[in-house]
Amino acid sequence: MPRKTIQPSNKIEYLSILDVDGNVDAALDPKLDPAELHTVFRGMLLARRLDERLLRLQRQGRIGTFGPGMGQEAASLGPAVAMKKNDWFVPSFREGAAMLWRGWPIEKIILWWGGNEFGAATPEGQNDLPICVPVSSQCLHATGIAWGCKYKKDPSVTVCFVGDGGTSEGDFHEALNFACSHTLPAVFVIQNNHWAISLPREMQSKSATLAQKCIAYGCDGIQVDGNDILAMIVASRDALAKARSGGGPTLIEAVTYRLAMHTTADDPKKYRTEEEVACWLPRDPLIRFEKYMRAKHGLDDAGMKQLEEEVAAEIQAAVARAEAYQSDPMDSFHHTFAEMPASLAAQSREFEEYMAELKADAAAAAQPAAERQMAES
Numbered sequence: 472m473p474r475k476t477i478q479p480s481n482k483i484e485y486l487s488i489l490d491v492d493g494n495v496d497a498a499l500d501p502k503l504d505p506a507e508l509h510t511v512f513r514g515m516l517l518a519r520r521l522d523e524r525l526l527r528l529q530r531q532g533r534i535g536t537f538g539p540g541m542g543q544e545a546a547s548l549g550p551a552v553a554m555k556k557n558d559w560f561v562p563s564f565r566e567g568a569a570m571l572w573r574g575w576p577i578e579k580i581i582l583w584w585g586g587n588e589f590g591a592a593t594p595e596g597q598n599d600l601p602i603c604v605p606v607s608s609q610c611l612h613a614t615g616i617a618w619g620c621k622y623k624k625d626p627s628v629t630v631c632f633v634g635d636g637g638t639s640e641g642d643f644h645e646a647l648n649f650a651c652s653h654t655l656p657a658v659f660v661i662q663n664n665h666w667a668i669s670l671p672r673e674m675q676s677k678s679a680t681l682a683q684k685c686i687a688y689g690c691d692g693i694q695v696d697g698n699d700i701l702a703m704i705v706a707s708r709d710a711l712a713k714a715r716s717g718g719g720p721t722l723i724e725a726v727t728y729r730l731a732m733h734t735t736a737d738d739p740k741k742y743r744t745e746e747e748v749a750c751w752l753p754r755d756p757l758i759r760f761e762k763y764m765r766a767k768h769g770l771d772d773a774g775m776k777q778l779e780e781e782v783a784a785e786i787q788a789a790v791a792r793a794e795a796y797q798s799d800p801m802d803s804f805h806h807t808f809a810e811m812p813a814s815l816a817a818q819s820r821e822f823e824e825y826m827a828e829l830k831a832d833a834a835a836a837a838q839p840a841a842e843r844q845m846a847e848s
């Protein structure tokens with residue numbers, strides 16, 4: 472009747488391929504196609520510049536509250552690069568880089584942060600869910616999709632993103648437990664950016680790594696340098712291949728850092744030190760990737776200037792399209808019920824009358840004074 476250690480037998484690996492100076496570990500180099508690497512670099516640059524533009528638009532009162540993904544571009548872009556078009560993408564709210572890679576028009580992203588529901592409508596033909604704000608609720612949607620795919624023998628793998636804070640939610644546990652128990656084709660990517668608004672990672676969980684939570688669920692897990700685009704692509708490719716071949720889920724913990732504020736409604740100086748942020752700046756995934764592209768793949772000042780100009784023009788055109796988008800306020804009644812309940816139908820009619828009155832008032836105000844006097848006499 473011994474007392475002995477029987478579990479866990481797993482060991483959690485850590486993967487990093489590109490160091491902070493942009494040097495690649497030769498033994499781990501996935502030797503990606505240079506043309507693809509250029510496209511990925513452009514994708515990361517586009518995401519960063521879009522974030523910067525969205526911050527300015529918010530400060531100018533041209534969009535609503537915005538949550539930047541600055542510093543986390545490799546963590547969200549890596550899995551997207553590894554995915555096939557028909558795989559299911561289930562984001563949280565800090566995966567702008569992956570959304571752009573998946574083909575979301577930039578104006579939709581701008582409209583979403585501007586509070587326009589049109590921005591949440593997935594473009595035709597994309598197996599993507601929209602941005603999800605209720606923390607971790609998307610994990611259950613992901614498990615449901617993966618279960619549906621397995622049931623229908625659809626070869627798509629579902630890739631779900633969640634934050635470090637999200638791992639404390641019941642939804643995360645239920646989703647992982649079910650997905651692993653049923654060996655579903657899913658990959659869960661934790662973006663451990665060290666903060667859940669003002670709550671630090673150390674207070675989120677006593678686990679030494681978030682990846683090791685996989686042990687309890689009975690799936691593989693790996694901790695990855697989330698600011699290293701190559702490591703994120705490699706870990707995601709492995710996890711996707713395993714899921715696609717019937718091996719079940721993988722939990723990837725991407726260790727990254729939120730360089731900006733939680734959202735534009737937050738002041739991070741109230742709860743974290745400037746030294747901490749300064750320590751993460753050299754590990755910025757974009758700077759590291761640029762160094763690597765310059766050293767190994769012929770990126771130079773002229774190439775960089777051209778990319779910056781292209782990306783700026785693309786964003787500028789999208790801002791113009793987003794701001795020219797005419798939405799119909801009646802739309803707010805149209806996308807919740809297939810058949811509108813009587814109470815909502817009454818509100819809809821009342822709102823329609825109100826809008827008609829506003830229109831009539833505006834037309835009257837636009838009428839020249841003389842004409843108005845004639846009409847009144």
Ligand SMILES: Cc1ncc(C[n+]2csc(CCOP(=O)(O)OP(=O)(O)O)c2C)c(N)n1
Binds near residue numbers: 605637
């Ligand atoms: C269910 C739920 N509870 C609370 C919130 C408010 N809230 C929004 S983001 C956030 C923190 C999320 O932290 P994390 O999962 O680490 O993601 P991050 O913001 O760092 O990307 C909280 C508590 C919410 N949106 N949904």
Ligand SMILES: [Mg+2]
Binds near residue numbers: 634636663664
């Ligand atoms: Mg977080």
